[in-house]
Amino acid sequence: MKYTFEPPAIPSVAVVGSDARFPVRRIFCVGRNYADHAREMGAADQADGREPPFFFMKPADAIVTGDGELEVAYPPLTKNLHHEIEMVVALGGGGANVAVGDALGLVFGYAVGLDLTRRDIQGRAKEKGHPWDMGKGFDQSAVLGPIRPVGSAGHPGQGRIWLGINGELRQDGDLSAMMWKVADIIANLSTSVRLAPGDLIYSGTPAGVGPLQRGDVLTAGIEGVGELRARIV
Numbered sequence: 001m002k003y004t005f006e007p008p009a010i011p012s013v014a015v016v017g018s019d020a021r022f023p024v025r026r027i028f029c030v031g032r033n034y035a036d037h038a039r040e041m042g043a044a045d046q047a048d049g050r051e052p053p054f055f056f057m058k059p060a061d062a063i064v065t066g067d068g069e070l071e072v073a074y075p076p077l078t079k080n081l082h083h084e085i086e087m088v089v090a091l092g093g094g095g096a097n098v099a100v101g102d103a104l105g106l107v108f109g110y111a112v113g114l115d116l117t118r119r120d121i122q123g124r125a126k127e128k129g130h131p132w133d134m135g136k137g138f139d140q141s142a143v144l145g146p147i148r149p150v151g152s153a154g155h156p157g158q159g160r161i162w163l164g165i166n167g168e169l170r171q172d173g174d175l176s177a178m179m180w181k182v183a184d185i186i187a188n189l190s191t192s193v194r195l196a197p198g199d200l201i202y203s204g205t206p207a208g209v210g211p212l213q214r215g216d217v218l219t220a221g222i223e224g225v226g227e228l229r230a231r232i233v
């Protein structure tokens with residue numbers, strides 16, 4: 001194959017207990033999947049569970065991953081960079097119109113992720129009915145720890161999901177509070193697009209989102225999945 005220039009490397013993520021890396025294809029994210037977070041964002045309809053899940057995306061190369069403390073550059077054009085701790089679902093299989101009962105069979109594993117958000121840009125987009133892309137899909141907006149395969153993680157349906165800044169706890173929820181469970185999310189999303197191996201799904205954040213400053217050190221974890229540490233630089 002002849003290219004006009006050298007193609008970039010495929011973004012990839014470490015896998016717990018393996019020397020093989022997980023190649024990332026696309027990054028889907030669920031909006032407002034915990035009622036307490038939907039309420040803090042002023043979205044009562046979503047918090048009542050009357051609305052179906054909705055999705056937005058980040059580019060695959062927005063991922064920040066690696067060993068030890070991750071460095072995340074404070075992005076341009078914002079004065080209100082927010083943290084959102086989320087369980088990330090990594091797909092090893094794919095398909096369209098997947099039945100809820102078959103959906104977990106597509107999952108390769110789970111990871112701890114941060115859906116970093118330029119809240120001020122997202123807020124202006126909401127006001128104007130504009131796309132969320134520049135509020136959500138900027139460079140280094142998808143922080144991600146190693147993927148724990150289903151063989152050791154199982155399919156976590158409950159367990160603590162938390163985030164601290166400089167040692168102070170800011171988000172502290174439980175996976176059982178997800179309004180749309182992992183199988184529901186996969187089934188719903190697969191009616192809209194044909195899912196494929198390598199796809200990641202950020203499954204939403206509990207309440208307590210808030211601003212980050214340069215120099216902040218984030219520690220975050222999900223019971224049974226893992227922990228990560230990141231510094232804003």
Ligand code: MN
Binds near residue numbers: 031032086205
């Ligand atoms: Mn989110």
